[in-house]
Amino acid sequence: MIATLQIFLIISAALFSIGLLAALSRRHAIFILIGIEMMLAAANLNFIAFWQFSPVRAPQPVGVMFVIFTIAIAAAEAAVGLAMVIAVYRHFRTTNVDQLTRLKG
Amino acid sequence: MNSVAFAVIAIFTLVFAVAAATNPRLMHAALSFAVMFVGIAAFFFLLGAEFVGLVQIFVYVGAVAVLIVFTILLTRRDAEERHGFKWGGVVVAIGVFVGLVWAILKTNSLPTLPYLVKAVTVKEIGTTLMTQDVWPLMCVGVLLTAALIGALVLVMEDEP
C-alpha cells in the first residue's frame, strides 16, 4: 500500500467521523470536548497532508503554521471547555448533557 | 518501509480513536484519547513535520489529556454512572464518513503522486512565526492568556 494523499484524507475523514461520533453519541459532556479535539486533530492531519503533497513548494511552511495555530487554539478551547464542564457540574451536579437544557428557547 | 509504518500507525491511531469514542469507562477513554494523539504525532513525523508532532505530544498528551483526566476526577461522582449511548449519532457519523470518503474519491484534482518527504526545520518555522505570522502569533498569545484567565474564573469557587 502506497501512502498517497487520498489515503491520508480518508484516514483523517475516519478520525473526523469518530470524533463526531464521540461528540454526538456520548452523554457525558467531556466526550463532546474529546470529540471536538479529535475532529480538530483530523483537520490538522489534513493540513499537514495537503502541505506535504502540494506540488508547489510555498516559501513558508504554511500547513505547519496552520497546525501550530490550530493546536494553540484547541488547547485554549480545551481549557475553557473543561473549566465549563467543571463549573456546570458544580452547579447542576451532573455532566449529562441531556439534562442541561436551560437554554431552551 | 513507509507503507508498513503507515499501516501500523493508521491502525494504531484508529483503534485508539474508536476506543476513545466508545469505551464506556471514562478514564480508559481519556487515556486512549491520549494514546491516539501519539499516533497522530507519529503521522506528523512520517509527513516530515517533526516539530508539529512534538508539539502535538507536548500539548495533547502533556496538557490536554491531563486536563481531561483532572476534569474526570473532579466530576468523579458522575463519571461512575453510565450515561448510555445514542445510536442516532452513530448513524450521522457514518453518514458523514461516507459522504467525506465519497467526496475525496470523487475529486480528481487531488495530486496522486507519492510524496517525497520535505522536512521543515524548526528555524524555518521560527522565522515564519516571527515575520509573516507575527500578528496571528500575538493574537494566539492573547487568546491563550484570555483562555487561561477565563478558565480560572470559571472554576473559581464562589466563596473566598
Next chain:
Amino acid sequence: MADLITFLILIPIVGAIALYVGRPGSPRVVALVFNGLSFFYALMLWQKFDTGAAGLQLIERHAWIPSIGAEYVVGIDGLSLLLVLLTSIVFPFAFSAQKLERGACSLLLVMQAALYGTFTAQNFVLWFLFYEMSLVPAFLLIKIYGGENRDYAAVKFFLYTFLGSVAMLLAFLGIYFAKGTFDFEKLADLGKAGLLTGNVRWFVFAGIFLGLAVKVPVFPFHTWLPDAYQTAPTGVSMVLTGTLSKMGVYGFIRLLVPLFPQEIKIAGPWILTLVVCSIVFAPLAAWRQRDLKRMVAYLSINHLGYCLLGLFAITAALPTGPIDKQAALSGVFLQIFNHGVTAAALFYFVGLLEQRSGSRNIDDFGGLMQCTPLLCGWMSVSMFSSLGLPGLNGFIGEFLIFKGSFATAAAFTAIAVIGLLFTAVTFVRAMQSLFSGPLAEGCAGYHDLLLREKFVIVPVTLLMFAIGLNPQFIFNTFNATVAQMARLLG
C-alpha cells in the same frame, strides 16, 4: 530592537492599562516606574540615532488602512528625537510634582503615549490619531481632577482645540482628495511646487493654521490656555505646557512650513503680526495676574511666541543666508526644549508653594526668603532661566531665534524684544512680592525643600545650567536636521 519607537509608544499604554487593571496602592510609583522605562527607551533611541545623518531614521512602516492612504509609519529625525527626549523628561517630572489618583496617572500615561506617537508619526492619519488621542486625556484630567471652575475650563479647552482639530482634519481631507496621499515626506515634496492652486489653498492653509495655532496657542486663539493651566492639577499643567503645547509648534514645523511655502510667504507678515502680538500682549497680561499659575501660563504663550517668530521670520520673508536660517531653526528647536523644561519647573515650584500654603495668590506670600531660602533660590533659577538670563538655557535659544529673525524681520524682532523686557518685569515683580519684604503672616511655618523635592529639582536645574553653559550636546541631536531643513527652505 528595530521596533524601538513602537515600544516607546506602547510602554505608557501598557502602564496605563496596568494601572487601571492592577489597582496598585501607590499608582504614582508604578507610573514613575513606567516613566523610567520609557526614559530608558528614549535614551536608547538617542543612542541608536545617528546624529550625523539628516533625514528620518529608525523608520517603521506597516500597512494599515491602504484604502485611505493610512499607513503606520513612525520615524525620527533630530526634532522628533528632541521632543521625545523632552516628553520623557517632563513626564516623570510631572509625576513627581504631586500625588495623583490612579485614574489621573493612567490618563497621563495615555497622554504620554499619544505624545510619543505625535512626535514620531510620519503619516497624517496616524499623526492626527495621536494628536487627538492626547486631547481626550487632557480634557478628562482638567474636567475630573481640576480645581475650581474646572467644568468651564475643560469645556473651553475642548471646544477650542476640537474646533481647531476639525478645521485641520477638513483641510487635510481636502489635500488628500486633491493629491491622494497622507505621507508627510511625499506631501513635502509636492509642497515645494505648490500643493494646491486657486482660492481653495487659502481655505486649506487657514484650516491647518487654525488647528495648530489653537494648540500652540497664538494670539488671539489663546484664551483657553490660562483657564486650563490654572485649573489643572500641577502635574497636568506641567505636562500641558511642557509637552502638549509643543505639538502645535511641531505641527507648524512639520506640516505647515513644508506644505505651504508659497502661502506662508504671502501670509507671513500677518502671521508675524499675530506672533508679535502674543509675544508682547502675553507678558503684559501676565503682569496683571494675581494667580501665579495664570501668570506662568501667560508667559508660556510669550515663550512659544518666540518659537513661532523664529520659524515664520525665516519662512515668510526674503531669502536669507544659511547662517540666519540655521540660527533661527536651531533657536526654535532649542527654545522648544528649554521652554518645556523651564515652564514645567516653574509650574512645579508654584505647585510646591501651593502645597505649602494652599493658595496661589501672589498677595498671600511675602518674605519667603527668610523661611525657605532654598526653595526661593532654586525657584529664582527657573525664573531667571525663563526670562533669558545668560548662563541659563533660555538665553541661547532666544539669542539664536532673534539672531535668525533679525535678518529678515528686523522690525518684528525689535518689537518682540519688548516682550523680553516685559517678561523680565513680570518675573522680577513676582520675585519681589514672593521672596522679599517682611515675612507675610501664615508663611512662617513653611518647611524648606524636602529631600525628595531636591531630588526632583536638582537634576532639572542642572540640565538648565548644562544647556546654558555648554549646549552642544543638545545641538548635536538636531544639527543635521537643521542643516537639511534650512536647505529645503532655501
Next chain:
Amino acid sequence: MRAEDVDQVFVHLKGWVLSFLVGHVPDWLVQIASSLLNIAMLLGVFLTLFALMSVFERKILGRIQNRYGPNRVGPFGLFQPVADGIKMLIKEDIVPARADKVVHFLAPIGMAAAAILALGVIPYGNNMTAFVIDGGILFFFAVGSTTELAVFMAGWGSNNKFSLLGAMRAIAQMISYELPLIITVLPVVMVVGSLNPDKIVHAQKYYHFGFVPNWFVLTPWGATAFILFFVSGLVESNRTPFDVPEGESEIVAGHMTEYSGFKYATFFMAEYLGMFAVSGLAVTLFLGGWHAPLPWLGFIPSYVWFFAKLSVLLFVFIWVRGTLPRIRVDHMMNFAWKFMLPMAFTCFVSAAVWHYNGRRLSGWLWSFAIIAIVYVTLSLLLDTRRKFAPRTYRFAE
C-alpha cells in the same frame, strides 16, 4: 593512540559493528540496528549509573548523617544494588483487588519509557547523541510531559486515596514547575538560535581570553536560569526537598503506595533516570555539555567530561537531599508561581538584553542589573512575614 581516537572510540565501535550489516540487509534495517545499539548502550550505561547512584546516595547520605552507609555486600558495599535488584525481582507483585488493572500495569512502563526516551537526545560526547532530532529540546520536554500522565495512571489505577492524592500533588507540582523549567531553557535556545542540543553544545565550545569557557552558566542570565532550572529539575524528579507527593509522613508513598516488587523498582528507576535526564540537560544547556572547562584539558575524552559534570550535579542532588527538610506543599506552589515564573521570564528578558548588546561587558552588566532589580523587587513584594499563614492547598485536606 591519539586523543581524537580515544574521544571517538565508542563511535568507531558502533561503526565497526554496523559495518557487518551494511550491504547485507536493507538500509532501514541498518538504521533500526543503529538505533537499537544506541538504546542498548544508553540502557546499559544508565542502568549501571542507576545502580551506582542508589548505593552512593545511601553512602553519601550516611556520611552526611554521620554513619556508615551500606557496607556489607561486596567490597565497600558496592554490590548492594545487585542484592536490592534480586530482592525486588523475587518480591510478590501485589495488585489491589479493586484496582484498574490495565492502568495499574501500564503506569510504571509509561514512566520508565518516558525517562529513557528523554535520555536519548542528550549529547554525551562528541558525536555521541542517541537520537539526532532537530527539535531535540522540544522532544525532551514533550516526552517528559507524558510522565505526568503516567503518574496519574498510577494514582488512579491503584484505586487508593493516598495514591490519588499523591498523584494529584505530583501532577500539580510538575505542571507548576514545568513552566519555569521550560522558560529557563528558552534563553539558551534563543541565544543559540536552535533547539538542537548538539548545536547548543557547539555554541559553548569557545573560550574567552583563552581560558574562560563560553558556558552559559557564566553569564548573569545563564547563572540565574541554571539555578532556576536546577530547582525545577529537583521538583520534576520529586526529589527532596520537593518530595511532597511521596512524603511518607503525610501520604505513605504517594502514587507508588500500591506498588511493590518489580513495578515499584521500575518506578524507582524511572525517577532516577528522570533525574539523570534533567541533570544531563542542565549540563548540556548551561555547563558546556561535553566541552572541557579549560582549553588545554581538551585531550581528556569528551564523554568523561560530560559524566564528570553529571556526577557533580548528581552529587548536589544528594547533598540537597541530605541537607534540606521537606517543604510545605502550598509554599511550594506559591514559590513556583510567584517567584520562579517571574524570575524565569526575567532571565528571558535579560538574555535578550545581553544578546542585543553584542554580548559584551555592557550587556553582561545590563543583564545582571535587570536580574538584580527583579530579584530584589520580587523579594520585597513577596512578603515573607505571611509565611506562617494556614495552608491553603486543597489536596492536603
Next chain:
Amino acid sequence: MTDWITRNVWLVPATPIVAALLILGFGKHARRAATGVAILGQIAALIVSTCAFVPTLHSHEFRAFENFTWFTFGEQSLRIGFVLDPLAAAMMVMITLVGLCIFVFSLGYMADDKNFSRFFAYLSFFSGAMLGVVVANSLLLLFVFWELVGLASYLLIGFWIERPSAAAAAKKAFITTRIGDMGFFLGILWLYHQSGTLLFYDGGHGCLENVALLGASSTFIALLIFCGAAGKSGQFPLHVWLPDAMEGPTPVSALIHAATMVAAGVFLVARVYPIFSAGAVNGVTSSLIVVVWIGVVTGLMAALIAVAQSDIKRILAYSTVSQLGLMMVSLGVGGVAAGIMHLLAHGFFKALLFLGAGSVIHGLHHEQDIRKMGGLRKLMPVTFATYAVGMLALSGVPFFFSGGWTKEEVLHATSHWPSSHVPYFLLLLGVVLTALYMTRQVMYVFFGSSRAGSDHHAHESPSVMTVPLIILALCAIGLSIFLTPAWPWLESYLLGHEAHIDAHLLLQPMILVSLVLVGAGIGLGFWLYRRAGEVDPLQQKVPAVYRFLENKMWIDEIYEHTILALAAFASRVSDWMDRYIWDGLVRVIGGIGQIFGALTKGADEGVINAGVDETTVGARGVGRAMSRLHSGQIQIYLGVIALGMLALFLFYAWLT
C-alpha cells in the same frame, strides 16, 4: 609665562566665580570658610591679573586673544573668546585691587549680618562677572557677563531682603538696566547680522577690525550699544536706579556703584570705540555727538542734584553719576585714554569715599543723614583723613591727587572738540559744583559740632575697616605719579603708541583756570556751610531751587506718571481684552452650539425615536417564533450541523 597667561586669561573671572559657588555650597553657617574662600579667590584673581598685566607692558599695542567655538548650530558655529590688551589689563588690576580692599572692609562692616556668607558669595560672583566683562573678546560673551553683573547687582542691592525698599530698589535697578540692555541686545543682533561675527579681534576678521564693512548702520549699532552702556552707567535718562541702589550695603555701593559696574558702560564704549568712530570726520561722528551730549547732561544734572541731597550715600551716588557723565564726554570727544584714566582713578577714590562713608555709617550705627552728623573729625581721625584725600581727589585738586590730573586731561580733550564748545563750559560749571557739594558734605559730617546727638556713641572703626581705607587713599594719591602729563606713561600704555611729553601742559592757562574753579567751589562751600544747621543754608536762601533739586528734578515722578503708567495701562488693557473680547467670542460660539443642540434634540425625540419603537415591536414577535426551534440539547445542535454538512455534500454531488 606670557604664553600661559594669554591663553589662560579666563582664569581671572573664573576664580571668583568658583569661589562664589564654593561658598554657596558650604551653606549658611560656614562664615569663616566663606570669608576665607572669598578673599583667597580675590587675592588669586589679583595675582593672576597682575601676571596678565606684566606682559602687556613689554610692547606697545600688545593684544593677545584666545578664541574658541562655544557651540555649533546647524553647520554654523558661534565663537567666543578672551582678550588681553592694556585696556583689559589695567581694568583687571583696578577691579581686583579695589575689590580686595572692599572685601576686607566688608569683613568688619558686615560682621553682624546673619546672611554673612551669602553676602560674600554674591560679592565674589559679582567680582568674577565684572572681570569677565573686561576680558571678553566677543560682544556676546561680554553681554553674557554683562547680564551676570546685572544679576549680581540685583542680588546685592536687594541683599537686605526683609526691607521692602531694598527689594524695590533692586527691582528698579534690574528693570532699568534691562531696558538699556534690550537696546544693547538689538545692537548685538544688528552687528552680528552686518559683520557676521561678534568677536572683537580675530586676527583681522573681528568686528572691530573691519568696521568699514558696517557702513551706515554703524551709527545705529553704536547708538543701540550705547543704550546698554547708558543703562549700566547711569546716564540720563536711565540714571534713576543708581541713587536708589544705595539701599544695598555700603561695600556693595562702593564696589558696584562706584568702582566697577557703573564703569562697565564707559568700558563698553571704550571697547567698541572703533564702531563709534567709524567713518569719523575730524574725529566726530553722529553717535559720538550723542554720547557727548548725554554725558554733559548727565554730568551737570547729577552734580546739581547732589548739591541738595542729605543722604551721605546718595550724594556720593549722584557724584558718581556726574563723574560717569564726565567720562562719557571724554570718550565722546575722542579722549579715550583720558576717559579710561579718569575711570581708573575714579575707581580708587570713589571706592575710598564710599568706604569712608561706610565707616561713618558704621560708626554712627547706620545713621545716613548728613544733617544729623557733625564733628566727627576728632572722633574718627583715620576716617576723616582718608575721606579728605578722597574728597580732594574728587574735587579735582591738581598736582597731588589723581583725580585732578585726569580731570585736566578730560577738560583738555573737551576744549579741543571741534563740534562745539558748549560742553566744555558746562563741564567747568560741573567742576565748581563738584567741589561745592563735596565740601558741603565734609563740612556737615566732619566739621562743626555734633547735631541730633547721634554721635554720642560714635567710634572709630576697627582696623579691618581702616586699613583698606588707608590703602585706597595711598593709591588715590600715588596714582597721580602715572597721570601727570609730565610723564604720560599710562596714557601711552593705554593708547598703544607713544604719547608725546607735553611739559608745557603743566603750565598752560587751563590748569590755572581749573585751579581757580576748584578753589572757588571749595571756598564757596566752606563759606556757605561753615555754620550749617539742621536746615540747609541753600534751602533758606533759594527754597524753590533747593526743592527742585532735592526731589531729583522730579524725574522719578515724571517716569511714574508717564512710562510706568502707560505700561500698567497697557497691561490692564491686554488683560481686559483677554477676558472679555477674545473670551467673549468663544462664549458666543459656544452659545450658538447650544441652541443648535436644543433644536436637534426636539427632532430626535419626535421623529426618529417613534419609528424605531415600532420596528422593535415587530422584531420581538419574529424572535419569539424563532426561539421555539431551540431545544437546548447541544448534541442535537451538533447533529444538525453535521447533517447540514451532509446536505452540502449532497448538493455537491448534485452539482457534479
